[in-house]
Amino acid sequence: xxxxxxxxxxxxxxxxxxxxxxxxxxxxxxxxxxxxxxxxxxxxxxxxxxxxxxxxxxxxxxxxxxxxxxxxxxxxxxxxxxxxxxxxxxxxxxxxxxxxxxxxxxxxxxxxxxxxxxxxxxxxxxxxxxxxxxxxxxxxxxxxxxxxxxxxxxxxxxxxxxxxxxxxxxxxxxxxxxxxxxxxxxxxxxxxxxxxxxxxxxxxxxxxxxx
Numbered sequence: 001x002x003x004x005x006x007x008x009x010x011x012x013x014x015x016x017x018x019x020x021x022x023x024x025x026x027x028x029x030x031x032x033x034x035x036x037x038x039x040x041x042x043x044x045x046x047x048x049x050x051x052x053x054x055x056x057x058x059x060x061x062x063x064x065x066x067x068x069x070x071x072x073x074x075x076x077x078x079x080x081x082x083x084x085x086x087x088x089x090x091x092x093x094x095x096x097x098x099x100x101x102x103x104x105x106x107x108x109x110x111x112x113x114x115x116x117x118x119x120x121x122x123x124x125x126x127x128x129x130x131x132x133x134x135x136x137x138x139x140x141x142x143x144x145x146x147x148x149x150x151x152x153x154x155x156x157x158x159x160x161x162x163x164x165x166x167x168x169x170x171x172x173x174x175x176x177x178x179x180x181x182x183x184x185x186x187x188x189x190x191x192x193x194x195x196x197x198x199x200x201x202x203x204x205x206x207x208x209x210x211x
Contacts, residue, residue, distance in 0.1 A: 132208070132210050133208075133209040134206065134207075134208055134209075135154060135209060136152065137187070137207065139166075139168075139203070140202050140203045142202045144199060144200050146196070147178075147191065148202075150189050151183065151205050152205040153184075153207065155209065158210060160182050160207060160208070161208045161210050163182065163189075163205065163207040164206045165203060167203050168203075168204075169202045170199040170200055171199030171201035174199070175192070175203070177190065177203070186205075187206065189203060189204075
């Protein structure tokens with residue numbers, strides 16, 4: 001900028017020298033020298049303007065580069081925040097999984113304790129039975145009747161604790177027990193054909209007893 005002002009000053013001085021004879025008029029060699037200096041000053045001024053233009057262009061490019069860098073930094077910060085959020089979510093999921101595993105382990109332990117208690121209760125109940133007996137009752141005829149009724153009874157002095165039934169024969173797959181329950185001091189079973197069949201089948205009753 002100082003150079004620019006110096007060139008402008010020289011230009012003014014040259015103009016004065018040309019117009020004022022005291023400084024050497026047009027016929028004075030000094031005037032020619034100043035004219036040459038003026039021309040040189042104009043060229044220098046032109047180059048200065050061009051340099052100034054290039055400097056502004058460079059500044060604009062630098063500003064654009066800085067803006068791009070700022071945008072990239074913002075994107076990087078956002079990506080970092082997203083990654084941090086994902087890590088936090090993963091940590092929370094892991095903590096939830098750990099808690100679920102701990103709950104499952106506790107439930108498994110509780111189930112084991114309950115099974116042990118049930119086994120102990122069963123063993124205690126078994127010691128209270130004086131005598132147990134399993135009675136297999138009679139088996140029905142082996143024919144193709146559409147239903148059959150059969151029963152098994154406990155000996156005198158015994159009580160019923162449970163019972164069941166057995167279906168056999170070639171037609172057993174088409175037969176179902178419609179009654180299987182305690183009746184008086186025994187176990188009563190009724191079996192019926194599910195579909196009309198010509199194959200023979202049987203049904204038998206069983207009963208569990210204690211005294």
